[in-house]
Amino acid sequence: MSWKTIDDMDFNGKVALVRVDINVPVEAGRVTDATRIEKIVPTVKAIQEKGGKVVLLAHFGRPKGQVVPEMSLRVTLPALEAALGQKVSFAEDCIGGPAKKAVAAMAPGDVLLLENTRFHAGEEKNDPAMAASLAALGQVYVNDAFSAAHRAHASTEGIAHLMASCAGRLMEAELKALDAALGDPMRPVVAVVGGAKVSTKLDLLGNLVEKVNHLVIGGGMANTFLVAQGIEVGASLAERDMADTARAILAKAEEANCAIHLPTDVVVAREFKAGAANQTVAAGACPADAMILDAGPATVTAIADVFTACRTLIWNGPLGAFEIEPFDAATNAAAAKAAELTKAGHLTSVAGGGDTVAALNKAGVAGDFSYISTAGGAFLEWMEGKTLPGVAALG
Ligand code: 3PG
Ligand code: MG
Numbered sequence: 001m002s003w004k005t006i007d008d009m010d011f012n013g014k015v016a017l018v019r020v021d022i023n024v025p026v027e028a029g030r031v032t033d034a035t036r037i038e039k040i041v042p043t044v045k046a047i048q049e050k051g052g053k054v055v056l057l058a059h060f061g062r063p064k065g066q067v068v069p070e071m072s073l074r075v076t077l078p079a080l081e082a083a084l085g086q087k088v089s090f091a092e093d094c095i096g097g098p099a100k101k102a103v104a105a106m107a108p109g110d111v112l113l114l115e116n117t118r119f120h121a122g123e124e125k126n127d128p129a130m131a132a133s134l135a136a137l138g139q140v141y142v143n144d145a146f147s148a149a150h151r152a153h154a155s156t157e158g159i160a161h162l163m164a165s166c167a168g169r170l171m172e173a174e175l176k177a178l179d180a181a182l183g184d185p186m187r188p189v190v191a192v193v194g195g196a197k198v199s200t201k202l203d204l205l206g207n208l209v210e211k212v213n214h215l216v217i218g219g220g221m222a223n224t225f226l227v228a229q230g231i232e233v234g235a236s237l238a239e240r241d242m243a244d245t246a247r248a249i250l251a252k253a254e255e256a257n258c259a260i261h262l263p264t265d266v267v268v269a270r271e272f273k274a275g276a277a278n279q280t281v282a283a284g285a286c287p288a289d290a291m292i293l294d295a296g297p298a299t300v301t302a303i304a305d306v307f308t309a310c311r312t313l314i315w316n317g318p319l320g321a322f323e324i325e326p327f328d329a330a331t332n333a334a335a336a337k338a339a340e341l342t343k344a345g346h347l348t349s350v351a352g353g354g355d356t357v358a359a360l361n362k363a364g365v366a367g368d369f370s371y372i373s374t375a376g377g378a379f380l381e382w383m384e385g386k387t388l389p390g391v392a393a394l395g
Helices: 041-049 073-084 096-104 128-135 169-183 202-211 219-228 240-255 297-309 329-343 354-363 377-383
Strands: 015-019 053-057 089-091 111-114 140-143 164-167 189-193 214-217 259-261 265-269 278-282 291-295 312-316 348-351
Touching: 015 041, 041 053, 041 073, 041 169, 073 089, 073 111, 089 096, 096 111, 164 169, 169 312, 169 348, 169 377, 189 202, 189 297, 202 214, 202 240, 202 377, 214 219, 214 297, 219 240, 219 291, 240 259, 259 297, 265 297, 291 297, 291 329, 297 329, 312 354, 312 377, 329 348, 329 354, 348 354
Parallel strands: 015 053, 015 140, 053 111, 089 111, 140 164, 189 214, 189 312, 214 259, 312 348
Antiparallel strands: 265 278, 265 291
């Protein structure tokens, strides 16, 4: 893995085409979480300090090659201007006349946002003509969109082959953190994988058991593993047709010397709702009409011991139904332990994936992890051991 950074490039008087991921949540015409916007500020400032003009390329939603007014990037302008502390101009189209005109009007230090790249079908098709139209707007390409790097699109992949290219500051930080967690980590390494289904995380589990020393499995997918071992889980969410697959993963783990940690005690309830009456039972003692909604305290203690024995933690997915109390208890307690060990300098902790970040924010400890990725799908594909096209194109 080798790529250039902003430090290696000349931006003086040049137009930098900066691919960012500002695919942020919006409600009633307002950005409700500006995290992704705030994260691009160091890249923009660094280019400005080197005398460059900053043209932001981004997608927003999934308009599928059509102009969909509700998916205009214009809605992000106030949040962008607030984050950058300066005026940001806007062009109605990311290629052609409007884009060229807006770029021609720029002075060094200016920032211009181009309209949603996905308004053109050529973006997702990685059409060479689309990539060439984008590339024609500037002299240097900077990819700062790790969270969109799993897409081989014109603005994330094609364009990188057409001009001098480098990684932005956020891309650099993501790649460094991920390398410290799975590429060349301090051992032992523990991975926590939770969430509802085994079927969506098969490749991920298969890759992890070969790379980590301990794998903690939580959430609904743990039930599937319990079933695969002949343990009944009552009315719990479980993919019974995935039992063979789960057994194959267990066998692969054993061969690779990866210790799998499943819940030994569980919190069960008869209703999936906040405050539902619940009890803690042994993993094999879920009543036939009850559902497992969280891992129990003995399991949490065992997880804390594994964390303490490890030097690196990589986390994707909650351990229980964290959105409804009190079934967030195991996730909160394990997250708090990880945060404590990280603060003590004992553990490098990296987390990513949509639900994971929400769960850690809810636990109030996200700020104490070594690194929280802004990526959802890209983080998962990276955990699966896949090469991300947007990253590969920078190499
Ligand atoms: C995301 O929000 O995960 C990224 O921006 C990628 O979006 P996509 O899943 O629509 O490609
Ligand atoms: Mg996505």
